Amino acid sequence: MTLEFRHHPAVTLAEVAEAAGVGESTVSRVLRDHGSFSKKTRDRVMEAVERLGYVPNRIAGTLASAGSRLVAFVIPSLSNIVFPDVLRGASTVLEENQHQAVFSVTDYDPEREEALVAAMLAWRPTAVMLAGFEHSERTLKMLRASGCRVVELLDLDGTALDLAVGYSNRAAGRTSAEFLLKRGYRRIGYVGHDLDRDTRAGKRFAGFSEALGAAGAPLADREIHAGGSSVESGRLGLERLLARRRDLDAVYFSNDDMALGGYFHCLAHGIAVPSQLAIFGYNGLDIGRVTPQPLSTIRTPRVATGRIAAELVVTNAPPQVVDLGFELVEGATT
Amino acid sequence: MTLEFRHHPAVTLAEVAEAAGVGESTVSRVLRDHGSFSKKTRDRVMEAVERLGYVPNRIAGTLASAGSRLVAFVIPSLSNIVFPDVLRGASTVLEENQHQAVFSVTDYDPEREEALVAAMLAWRPTAVMLAGFEHSERTLKMLRASGCRVVELLDLDGTALDLAVGYSNRAAGRTSAEFLLKRGYRRIGYVGHDLDRDTRAGKRFAGFSEALGAAGAPLADREIHAGGSSVESGRLGLERLLARRRDLDAVYFSNDDMALGGYFHCLAHGIAVPSQLAIFGYNGLDIGRVTPQPLSTIRTPRVATGRIAAELVVTNAPPQVVDLGFELVEGATT
DNA sequence: GCACTGATTGGCAGCGCTGCCATTCTCCTC
DNA sequence: GAGGAGAATGGCAGCGCTGCCAATCAGTGC
Structure with a gap:
């Protein structure tokens, strides 16, 4: 039913500019609250945005500028609660900082990991988050060449490529x-x-x-x-x-x-x-x-691992290894 | 350490074309295995791709063509095992079909959902997957205007916007x-x-x-x-x-x-x-x-919900409601 | 050897946005 | 009222790729 309405192409920035009677760059500046513009212009632009239901196109924005603000997670599994927990810790921080999480699941298979890392890098993410230090030669090579931040999670026994957050x-x-x-x-x-x-x-x-x-x-x-x-x-x-x-x-x-x-x-x-x-x-x-x-x-600090990893990425911290430790819980079964 | 190497801008398709001694469109055709080209050309291109470590830029590709092949999940929680299970079911299908899953977590808050849906739509996803039928007026409006497929999951008691997969x-x-x-x-x-x-x-x-x-x-x-x-x-x-x-x-x-x-x-x-x-x-x-x-x-068929939802999306199925039912398990606690 | 068909290939205009630069306006100062 | 410092704004060239179209090439039949 809504299918009929679907294919009117989405509203573009140029149309908003036209509607508001200003230049494209002005609309862009207003929307990103970057650079200077008068209050009156701002209102006029926002009115047009509202009226036309404009949603900025980040595909275009990313291509034109730099960072995608996409963070890629390549995780072994979603059945193992560890990884949802890590994602949970990270997602809060990422959302607060206008980043988006993309993920895919390797099922603990290094070859799948390799393929998925390649697929992820095609999105030019800000960072790639992986589990542990064991990766194929090609995976490592791609990551190194990619120019994006790499965070290796949940392990400390190995050599980090860039950032690492976890425990031994x-x-x-x-x-x-x-x-x-x-x-x-x-x-x-x-x-x-x-x-x-x-x-x-x-x-x-x-x-x-x-x-x-x-x-x-x-x-x-x-x-x-x-x-x-x-x-x-x-x-x-x-x-x-x-x-x-x-x-x-x-x-x-x-x-x-x-x-x-x-x-x-x-x-x-x-x-x-x-x-x-x-x-x-x-x-x-x-x-x-x-x-x-x-x-x-x-x-184990699973949620914190995700949170800290995300924080390092959004603050563009220098390469480092963060040891979050673990805690022995003396229950009643020993 | 690798930071020094980082900022050589990534290899582009034009550079690959240059290196292989062919035109850009030929490289594009070879890489997408679309259109025709000779075996010899193919080898030459692939060699150059390999040698330069070229990773296609899907940001650019998406902007130039159409579909982003991104599927956005806006889910209430990751602590509730239901949602990791749905993601798990979907991710297999999506990966097999060269789609990517993006997600964000609303924490059961309709206002956050609204903001996150807007953020997701900025990526012009192929589809947006949401939990249930209860969404704010603005959320519904954005989704309808977006032109992308919408799948409402895990519920059947309500009115579907486009696709719905779940049970009552x-x-x-x-x-x-x-x-x-x-x-x-x-x-x-x-x-x-x-x-x-x-x-x-x-x-x-x-x-x-x-x-x-x-x-x-x-x-x-x-x-x-x-x-x-x-x-x-x-x-x-x-x-x-x-x-x-x-x-x-x-x-x-x-x-x-x-x-x-x-x-x-x-x-x-x-x-x-x-x-x-x-x-x-x-x-x-x-x-x-x-x-x-x-x-x-x-x-409840949680994994199947994710799987079916993903299948409907990748096959671009017509609007429909899929009832997956549920099964009463007679344990020993009743 | 020539026209003709279909397979290969390259050129180039965008996709929608941002960044840079030039231009125009405002508002002061003297 | 002239001169000048900013503030406010618009124009336009790309970002890296794909889609379209025209050009070229190879193979075939006569």
Whole structure:
């Protein structure tokens, strides 16, 4: 129905100028509140804008001037709550500063990442935000050549291209291990998801087992789920792990989703937590604070990561690495 | 460090043409694989593209031709898993069809929505995707005048502007009530979050209490949390509700997050579910299937909503309303 | 060898806006 | 009233690409 009305081409700045009886540059100046013009002119222009329903064309504006004020996010997943949280932190800052967020999802695939980065760069964004430091050679080359800011998020164990905001996953894994050891657990298992693709989970695991090894209590066993992480696969993973190793006294999960699955498995099968089995997660999801026993975990600054990253970009900060740290949350499952 | 290298302006199509010894239009044709050119020319162009690291400028391309292939999402929230799920469903389809997703978050505020829609329209997107049918007069006017496709998501109770994809929230509420009634529950309470802002939750609640009323078992009591929904507020809400009404035999929650909070409260306080109190949610989150007792809920096609919406847009389908329905999941909490 | 058809190719005018520069107005100052 | 400093304004050349059209080239039939 509205289709008939659709194709009258959109109002242009020139038409507004005509309608207001002023020059194009005057309209442009008024709309951007930049340069000088009289109050009377301003009113006349705004009246015409209002009357014609003019919406500036930023495609044209960007081409003519410089910055697109577009910030591109190339993220691995939207199922993993981490990334919506980062986007959430960033979007507030970006909106306040008249920037726009564009995103695409790589599904943890470096080749897709490469293709998507290329597609994003075609929009000449102000900045590109990526997860972590592991990128293909070509991706890195494109980013370097692009001239736009690059922010690598949620990791610190690697070399930054330009800006980096996050925390050390390796240290998070180590801290988790040290905590469990200090609590006296010795027969510790691990339940995780695909570590090759999710390199940050891989780094946590490396830090974790490294610390266990250093303390003379190496990882007893582990169960890796081939796909992504989920509550369901956490439950299943723990079930399988326990079927092999009944003597475990603690299990470290690759994140809270998995850990909650494990916790529910214990609840459902009468496994006393933590006396029979301790459970430790990662992320510090809200839900983990409300379970009958609050989940022991590492709380990560996901929203802040997005916020800070966006702030660095809109203020055009010099290249730097920002360590936001993490916080160990001592729940009741350890 | 790379900052020094940054400001050599990006390679342009003209430079590629020069380097390959062909005309600009030939390069353009080769890159878009559109029109005809010889194999030899193609190779020569691609070689130059490769060598110079050329990345097409879609800002310029869009200005010169037509479609931006940008799809704008103006969503209420990223904390509510519903919206990441919708984005997830859409992003796959969009990426496969060389479209890009831009988004911004209104925080359930119609005025912010208005401002953000205006900002989005400045990019001349192919389509704008919004949540629900409730928009300000000015928002509607801008959208109608914009000439771009409009998709209203996740609701069916209202009048569509152009395309709509979702399901009836009112019917979901009604179905939930009828299910509880059929199970014999009569003293039913409600725990929810801010219904004025989240109009879809409001419609579910309306459908729910309407059905209860029609069956002669009107809602016994309700507890509304002023802010957004969360597991924590669900727990707290149930606690408060039960403090007032010890005699309830079932509680309907505005969504699964809230319901899980309520369920955890029961687990922690020895309230037998469902014999003492039945719990019913909404959304059908994965986690609800793995709790010791699977949660009774309504499963909504969130990812499919995003996917279908994107498909309609990329295929430029005629205006229509797509009802994706929902599914009642009979868990063990009722 | 010549006309004819269709495949290839290059030239160039915009797309709608911004930035620069020149011009015109205002308002003071002396 | 002349001279001068700004303020206010308009004109117009691009930004980098695509779409259109004209020009050129290659292959075919006779």
